[in-house]
Amino acid sequence: MTTTGAQQDATGTTTRAWLWWGRRRSVALDAGLGVVSAFECALEGARFAERAAFPLPIGVLFGLIAGSVLVLRRRSPIAVVLVAIAVTPAEMGYLLGFVGLYTLAASEVPRRIIGTLSCMSLVATFIVVSLQFRQDVRNSDFEDPGAWYIPLMSSFVAIGLILPPLLFGLYVGARRRLMESLRERADSLEQELSLLADRAEQRAQWARTEERTRIAREMHDVVAHRVSLMVVHAAALQAVALKDPQKAVKNAALVGDMGRQALTELREMLGVLRTGDGEQPRITPVPLAAVGAAAAAAAAAAAEDGPSIADVEDLVGQSRQAGMVVELAVQGEVRAYTPEVEQTAYRVVQEALTNVHKHAAGAKVMVRLAHRAAEIAMQIENGAPEAAGSAPDADLPSGGNGLIGMRERVLGLGGVFVSGPTDAGGFRVSAVLPCGSAG
Template identity: 75%
Template sequence: MTATGADREAAGPTTRGYWWWGRRRSVALDVGLASASALECALEGVVFAGDTGLPVPVGVLFGLVAGSVLLVRRRWPIAVVLVSIAMTPAEMGFLMAVVGLYTLAASDVPRRITGVLTGMSLVGTFVVTYVRLRQGVAEGADFGPGDWYVPLVSLFMSLGLAAPPLLFGLYIGARRRLMESLRERADSLERELSLLADRAEERAEWARTEERTRIAREMHDVVAHRVSLMVVHAAALQAVAPKDPAKAVRNAALVGDMGRQALTELREMLGVLRSGDTLSAPPTGRVPLASVGRAAAAAAAAAAEDGPRLDEVESLVAQSREAGMTVELSVQGELRPYTPEVEQTAYRVVQEALTNVHKHAAGAKAWVRLAHRGAEVAMQVENGPSDGGTADAGLPSGGNGLVGMRERVLGLGGVFVSGPTDAGGFRVSAVLPAEPGA
């Protein structure tokens, strides 16, 4: 697994424990180069002592100290180059000069300073080589090369010692900076991908939660109303069976019809969910965010297309009347087609409100009002106080009916109000825009 920038920073003590070196390999390399440079300068110090008349131990000691400066080439590359330039007249420190120029070019020192120091090293090497060659040519009078020989060889020598380490150092420095830039970019991309993955997981979880809520709401609307009516009819059937067998038969037939309708709606809903799962489930078993969103949207759209319509409200009211409830239906304005979401939501609001009347206000009278306006459709279901003489059907309540209605209406940009009336009843009112979200 690739370590991120934060991981590398956290691992700092394991990689930055050797002064200015980052790794043990760097320590070993610099110690080896400094030892080789000190040995070279010590040997050249013997010759230097003989030429200048100094004691040999002094020349050797001077060479050892000067050559050891290469140990700090990573920390102070400018100092190393300056020391190598200062030792050029003594013809000492060739290894230090080459390695110093390479380190200077590969470091983050400004290019202007690098150019100046390289020029100084080039000039120093050229002058020393030129002088030595002149002396050698003067001593060997029998060998008479042309005037071009000494400056040309001096130029080649100075360029040969300065150009290769300079160019190689510039290349390594540029490559190192490029790698650091790519590493930082990779760390940044990794952090962004991790953030995007977290957000995608949050959105997927939100989409799954929304889909579960929608399924629960649909199941509640389908099952609660039908089963409530079935329970009411079953109670009526039990009451009238000994007295009026014909009415008992009719109630039994109604219970069977409502049960079949409930099963039909459940099958349609499950069919929509299965088709959505089939379309969105990849063979790997991992569901991406886009598939979750598409499945939820497809299931919601299919459920809206196959759901009930406003023109079925009259039959819905008739079912409640058959269950023994007194319901008055009034419609204002001309019925016109709406989007499937609006029609299904309006139907479900009326359905759930009537279900609540069956549950909580046995024997109460109810009023259902629909109003078709220019850019909206309004609905209101109101019931009076419960009739104390009517036996309660004993229907359980989960407390999710009003919550589901409110979620449906607000999800389409509508207004939902519910609460008790002054007469002791309960009222549910909703207004939906003709176009969802308008």
């Protein structure tokens, strides 16, 4: 196919296309071969004109035209081989035939055409060589070598002239196609690696977002409940400080205990995030699978070190000490669960009690836990805030993320979460977690 203008070579540099040649050295090579072939055919054309008894200039001109066809070998190798076959009876065009067959075999021409033209060239060469041998034997003074001599020697010469360029051209063509296939495969792999890198970056960003969300949820669960109880006790301390000093001292001690517990839980959670004593953070390439594995490991470590269902009774006791009326009912056989289930169940009860402290101070609360065959269910329901009577107002702020965090925790384990107001004016939080035994 003819190409003009500019194109890029394998190194990426822009080169000018010369007609059907891709590079300047290809032009120089084919032009040089054409000149040599034309000179050879001109000499052989002169001898042919002498043998055929027609004017010498015609033979030389015929040889020049026939030999110069080699310049078109990249453009039309079939035409070059056909010309070489056509001038074979004149005993000219050896370089033309040799280079033409090589170019034909190395090109993208169908194999059947290559085979047909190769056989034609082989037959033509065999006939010309046979006639030449026969003439040489007839003109020699030696005795007749036998009927087998001329066909055998003609076959050797014809095969020797046709087979080497044909095989070499087939080898070069196959190697060129292999290199192109490998280059295309390398380009395809490079594109796939680029896509994988983009996906890895997206998954890493997703993992970082999930980890930040988990840390924020843990911080909310740890801080909100403890600090809410501390604020409630501080409000009660302010209300009874002058009337009942002993109760004020007791409330102050509870506030201190709550603060210490909150600090302890914060230290335990932050310890999971540390890389180690004296270890400086470094930015290193991390495999894609390690991103999710690291987040999962951190979450699992935090779950193992976190609270469990057995701590729900202490949680209820802390709310009772803050003046809340809380009833705890447990149904079914108590057993151990996986750390994720244990912590999620605890956090649901904790957040529900925290919301009661914030929005319904003094309301009566009912906490129910049901241990079933393949699940654990919990329900936290409080009465109307008016039932609080004269409970002190702690004026606790609300970020609005408590119910969202509970829902994310429960749904993340494949459970069911429902929350909403009751007909009596209170609020109910229900959750069911599928679970298996921890051991």
